[in-house]
Amino acid sequence: MSSKIEEEFEQPPLWVLVVMYTNYMALYIFGYIADFCRRWNIGKTKKMAQDHKRNKGFSPLHDEFASFFTRNMYMRMRDRFNSPIQSVPGDTFELMDRKSDDQNWTFYFTGKAKKSLNFGSYNYLGFAENTGKCAETAEKTTEEMSCTFSSPRSELGTSKKHLELEEIWSAFLGVEATITFGMGFATNSLNIPAIAGPSCLILSDELNHASLVLGIRLSGAKTIVYKHNDMQDLENKIRNAIINGQDRTFRPYKKIIIVVEGIYSMEGSVVNLPKVIELKKKYNAYLYLDEAHSIGALGSCGRGVVEHFDCDVNDVDIMMGTFTKSFGAAGGYISGKKNIINYLRKTSHAHKYACSMSPGVCEQIIQASGAVASGQGKRRLVELRENALHFRQRLKKMGFIVFGNDFSPVVPLLLYVPSKIALFGRLMEEAGIAVVVVGFPATPIESSRVRFCLSASHSRAQIDQCLKEIDRIGNILQLKHSSQRKLTSNKS
Amino acid sequence: MERFFTLEALKTVPYYHLCIELILIYCIYWLYFSGPQRDRRRRPELTEAEKQKLIDEWEPEPLVPIVEEPQDRIVKQLPGSKIIVDGDECLDFGSFDFLGLNKDEAVVQSGMEGIKDYGVGSCGPRGFFGTFDAHINLEVELANFLGVDEAILYSYGFSTIASAIPAYAKKGDILFIDEQSNFAIQQGAKASRSTIRWYRHNDMDHLKELLDSQAAIEAKNPKKKAKVTRKILIAEGIYQNTGSIAQLKTMVEFKYKYQVRIFLDESNSFGVLGESGKGLTEHLNVDVLDIDLISAETERAIPSIGEHSNAFDLTGDEISPIKHLLLTHPNNNENLNAIRSLVQSAQAQGIALVSGEKLDQDRTCNNISIRLTVSAAFSEEELSSCVDVLSSLIKQLTVSKSSI
Numbered sequence: 001m002s003s004k005i006e007e008e009f010e011q012p013p014l015w016v017l018v019v020m021y022t023n024y025m026a027l028y029i030f031g032y033i034a035d036f037c038r039r040w041n042i043g044k045t046k047k048m049a050q051d052h053k054r055n056k057g058f059s060p061l062h063d064e065f066a067s068f069f070t071r072n073m074y075m076r077m078r079d080r081f082n083s084p085i086q087s088v089p090g091d092t093f094e095l096m097d098r099k100s101d102d103q104n105w106t107f108y109f110t111g112k113a114k115k116s117l118n119f120g121s122y123n124y125l126g127f128a129e130n131t132g133k134c135a136e137t138a139e140k141t142t143e144e145m146s147c148t149f150s151s152p153r154s155e156l157g158t159s160k161k162h163l164e165l166e167e168i169w170s171a172f173l174g175v176e177a178t179i180t181f182g183m184g185f186a187t188n189s190l191n192i193p194a195i196a197g198p199s200c201l202i203l204s205d206e207l208n209h210a211s212l213v214l215g216i217r218l219s220g221a222k223t224i225v226y227k228h229n230d231m232q233d234l235e236n237k238i239r240n241a242i243i244n245g246q247d248r249t250f251r252p253y254k255k256i257i258i259v260v261e262g263i264y265s266m267e268g269s270v271v272n273l274p275k276v277i278e279l280k281k282k283y284n285a286y287l288y289l290d291e292a293h294s295i296g297a298l299g300s301c302g303r304g305v306v307e308h309f310d311c312d313v314n315d316v317d318i319m320m321g322t323f324t325k326s327f328g329a330a331g332g333y334i335s336g337k338k339n340i341i342n343y344l345r346k347t348s349h350a351h352k353y354a355c356s357m358s359p360g361v362c363e364q365i366i367q368a369s370g371a372v373a374s375g376q377g378k379r380r381l382v383e384l385r386e387n388a389l390h391f392r393q394r395l396k397k398m399g400f401i402v403f404g405n406d407f408s409p410v411v412p413l414l415l416y417v418p419s420k421i422a423l424f425g426r427l428m429e430e431a432g433i434a435v436v437v438v439g440f441p442a443t444p445i446e447s448s449r450v451r452f453c454l455s456a457s458h459s460r461a462q463i464d465q466c467l468k469e470i471d472r473i474g475n476i477l478q479l480k481h482s483s484q485r486k487l488t489s490n491k492s
Numbered sequence: 493m494e495r496f497f498t499l500e501a502l503k504t505v506p507y508y509h510l511c512i513e514l515i516l517i518y519c520i521y522w523l524y525f526s527g528p529q530r531d532r533r534r535r536p537e538l539t540e541a542e543k544q545k546l547i548d549e550w551e552p553e554p555l556v557p558i559v560e561e562p563q564d565r566i567v568k569q570l571p572g573s574k575i576i577v578d579g580d581e582c583l584d585f586g587s588f589d590f591l592g593l594n595k596d597e598a599v600v601q602s603g604m605e606g607i608k609d610y611g612v613g614s615c616g617p618r619g620f621f622g623t624f625d626a627h628i629n630l631e632v633e634l635a636n637f638l639g640v641d642e643a644i645l646y647s648y649g650f651s652t653i654a655s656a657i658p659a660y661a662k663k664g665d666i667l668f669i670d671e672q673s674n675f676a677i678q679q680g681a682k683a684s685r686s687t688i689r690w691y692r693h694n695d696m697d698h699l700k701e702l703l704d705s706q707a708a709i710e711a712k713n714p715k716k717k718a719k720v721t722r723k724i725l726i727a728e729g730i731y732q733n734t735g736s737i738a739q740l741k742t743m744v745e746f747k748y749k750y751q752v753r754i755f756l757d758e759s760n761s762f763g764v765l766g767e768s769g770k771g772l773t774e775h776l777n778v779d780v781l782d783i784d785l786i787s788a789e790t791e792r793a794i795p796s797i798g799e800h801s802n803a804f805d806l807t808g809d810e811i812s813p814i815k816h817l818l819l820t821h822p823n824n825n826e827n828l829n830a831i832r833s834l835v836q837s838a839q840a841q842g843i844a845l846v847s848g849e850k851l852d853q854d855r856t857c858n859n860i861s862i863r864l865t866v867s868a869a870f871s872e873e874e875l876s877s878c879v880d881v882l883s884s885l886i887k888q889l890t891v892s893k894s895s896i
Contacts, residue, residue: 052781058751059722061660082618086625088611096625121615121622130611138612139604146569146594147603151587155846156577158564183648190650190679193853195556218682242550243543255552283547286555317555328613330647343556345564352851353675354650355588355789360603364612436620 004309005272007229010401012416012481020416020446027418031072069440077422078104080437086113088130089121091457095434116434117462119452122265124297124409125380126457127328127368134328134367142360149356154345157356165362169333172369173303174313177341180333181350182357184292184322185211187332190349192259192288193219195318201241201253203234203285205271207264212290216259222247228267231275234258238283256285262294262305262321266443266451268404268412270298273305277315286317296326297409302372302381308407327368329361380456384409387463388454394467399480409454413470413479414447420477421448427476431469565839571595573869575844582844583874585864588789590764592869638770639780649789650676653757656787657726658684665722668702668752670694672733675854677726677757686724690855693734696742699725703750723752724784729761729772733848733856735814735863737761740772744782753784760814762788815864831860834885841881 037043051061079100087094094113100106121128129135141161151157166178181187192215196202200221204212207228216223224241227233238256245252258280260271273289280287291304299307304321306313313319318336323329334344345351371377388409395402401414415421418439425437428450439448452466474480502510538546568576573592575584593599606626616622627645634643646652657680661667665686669677672693681688689706691699706723725747727738738756747754758771766774771788773780780786831847838845845864850857866875 054748054782055753055784058753059720061722061753063662081620082623083621084623084625084628085621087609089615089621090611093621118621120620123615128611128613128615130608135607135611139607142603142607143600146600148594149567149569149587150589150594151567151846154562154564156565156567156575156584156586156844159567159569163566183651186648186651214683218679239543239547242547243538252550253552255555257555284550284552286552324613325615328611328615330613338561339558340556342561343559345562346559347851349675349679349851349853350650354648360607361612434621 004405004407005270005274007269007403007405009267009403010482010484012401012414013483016416016481017446020418023417023419024445027073027076031068034072035068073418075104077425077437077439079107080422080425083434089118089123089128090126091118091123091455091459091462092116093118093121093434095429114429114432116429116432117466118434118455119458119466120434120436121455122293122325122453123328123455123457124293124326124384124453125302125328125368125372125377126455127326127364127371129328134364134371137367138360138364141363142358145359147360148358151355152353153351153356159356159359161359161362162356165357165366166333168366168369170335172373173319173335175319175335176338178333178335179341179344179348179351180331180357180362181348182331182355182361183350184324184330184332186350186354187320187322187334188212188290189215189218190354191320191334191344192216194344194347194349195219195288196221196255196257198222199246199251199254201256202259203237203241203256204259205229205261205264207267208259208261209265209290209292212259212261221257222253228264229269229272231272231279234276235279235283238279238285242283256283257288258285259288260290262289262291263297263405263408263410265293265410266412266438266449268402268408268410268451270294270308270405270408271305273309273311277311281315287315288318289316289320291319291321292332293325293410295321296372297384298407300381302326302377323361323365323368327365329364329368331357331361331365384454384456387456387458387460390460391452391454391463391467395470396482396484398467398471398474399482400470400474401482403449411452411454412449413452414449414481415477415479416446416448416481418448420479421450424450424473424477424479427473428469431473433466433469569595573867573871573874577839577844580839580842582839582842583870583878584844584867585878586844586846588760588865589867589869590760590865591769592867638786640786649759652789653677653755653759653787654680654683656785657681657724657755660785661686661722661724664720665724666706668699668723668725670727670731670738672731672856673726673728674732674757674759675851677728678855681726693731694736694739696739696746699743700746703746703752707750723750724755725752726755727757729756729758729765730814732760732814737765737775738772740776740778740783744778747782754782755785755787756783757787759787759789762786815866828860831862835862837885838881841885843878843881 051058079098084096084098085093086096092115095116097110097112097114098107099110127134145159145161149157149159153162162180166180169178169180170176188209188211192212196219198220202216202219202221202223204216204223204225205228206225224237226237241253241256244250258276260276263270276287279285289305294308295304296302298305301307306316306319318334318340320332320334322332324331334341372380385407388411389406392402392406392411395411395413403412403414404410415424415437421437421439425435428435436451436453438451443449565577570576570581572595573584575582610624610626614622614624618627631643631645635641646655654676657667657677661684663685665684667681667684667686667688669681669688669690670693671690689702691702710721725743727740727743730737740756743754746752756772762771763769765772768774770780771786772778773783835845835847845862848861848863
């Protein structure tokens, strides 16, 4: 049990931080010079997006100062984001080759494509396929039931397929009822306002996903943010909230909801669920668990973080998750007690106003969850776990600083220095491996990173090839900052 | 110079000066230490036992109130304009399939080919290898079709305008929004934390009033306010809640007069209005470049019947495919039930309708109506049969009402 909640967040040596801040300073100074030149039309690209001439004198759409980062830092590595592909995002994909003649302000396609190993998609169980049973039945259902119903679920958008999916999903998770929506992000942002309102309190992990943050903001509830996975901090904050009551009126809160995620996709950490459930019970709070990344990726039968910790599914009030990741489909669900789901059917914004899920997508999820429950799916789960563990441990042995939990299929490797973000991504692409690099503002300013998403469809040879390239590039870029490596090598 | 730093310096300073400084030091001391004390007097420090008692006593409300199970109608699509609703074969006057493309063979075929090429899911956001060549091609095609600079695709209709508004509007900015705007616009405006000025539905005089008053505020503070505050006018091409068409020409006039940007939600008008289906701008002959942002839900893409009675007002412009039978009486439970039973009896007679019930959080929740959406797939007879059924049902309803 204790090994399941063990997590690493190693601090880098001081000199790395000094280099990093020097790097930011250099970028900042050169950014100012570039802005100055642009103002005098030196080196300014003609194709740069500009407000229409007719709108002369209007207040600008973007704040000059606030978009300084976008103009001068993001532009330098813009080729690392939104890279288009032209095939299924399986273990490999065809990455479209694009070039820029004006420092990444505009791109054009050369028409070529490069086959790359895919370590960027959230294809944990490898269900992103265009052949096989899932895709074929999804195709057939699309033919039978068309692409969409053009109507919200509560009006004329509910079909037998939707109800079948909800029934199968409830059985899969072992809960009373389920409601499904057409988009994962919207499941959070359009349902939290239905559950919480003013005079409620929401305790939110500081690293919660943007969809949760947006949903909480729209709900109008009081929000208190606690330190990432810090259960002591969470307990203190619940206690203080109950003792002190609401901000201005000092009346007790009507309800307290703790909002956590199963796997935090940027840190690769897993929520300390047993402790959260203990606190929730002790203080009569409610628990909203977002399993966007953990469903299908954790647990011996792929039922997510609840199964991973052997917790009782009835202790979690709202089980939310998405089908986008492990199940290679789209959309999200909310599961729980029958009354909660009935209430959502009446009050959920998405159920009332947004178009229902496409029938083909329903079929994909039905088939994929059926496969997970069967022997073939178990094999995928085992492969995913082995791949993730092997990958993480090899990286640690090489001396990289890697964040997160050993069970997580998301492996973030810390780069720290912002200029290395773009370079690491480019060198990896040259080596034929597609990875996701992220920096500020998606992460804290001092922890730029590269994120690897492992999949059950990766073969050992593919993983070893990737590790070999990381090792080589890690030496070039001097990324092996971990102090643990020195300790282990001294011992041997 | 050095005398300043010695005790000697103190002797040369006049006494009153020293007194004032001492008083000032005491003031700082008093301000610093008395603040929290006053606070403590208001809320005394609790003992551990008292704290525990408060925690033990706290009883939360249930997470959700107990509700009865709502029954969503189960729909099965049939070729043409027919659907089966809960076992009754009906004409589809409820969904937003305006052009009848939903069951179009070519559309379904290309959907299937999409699965063959790319699988079902994208397994990642657009930023991280979730962008396919198909997305880029469609974006270029849409931009060329509309004659605009660029287009961006979102995966969920509701989220399109709801996230486009907060992308530009921030705290301190001012949004001018029609009162009858759909819920997605309302949520987007809320998420942006901007100041919202609601103008009466399609009332350009009221809008002008609001713009004038804003201009007066800015005239007082031309440097700060007028230059920094973004002003955005948000309207729908065809209003989903009323079926009427926005007065875009007047809005464009206002745009240049008051320097407001226009965001237009063409969810119900894109593919419907204009000769080639480019939406309201084409229909009203407005230059598309005069509109700052156009959004549309591609889950829809959408022609007119009319019926007047005593109990209902029919709203919706002649050309709009969305019609609302609006209750003229104020909202109460009896009316709501009347609407529900009307929708149900229409269904038994082969017309699938939608009662425009809203959530309590919706600003427009007070007008209850029956929404009719017309599709290009309907024949002349089908439309007249719908009108016949509705008029007979409404007659029954008004007769039963007057008898009460």
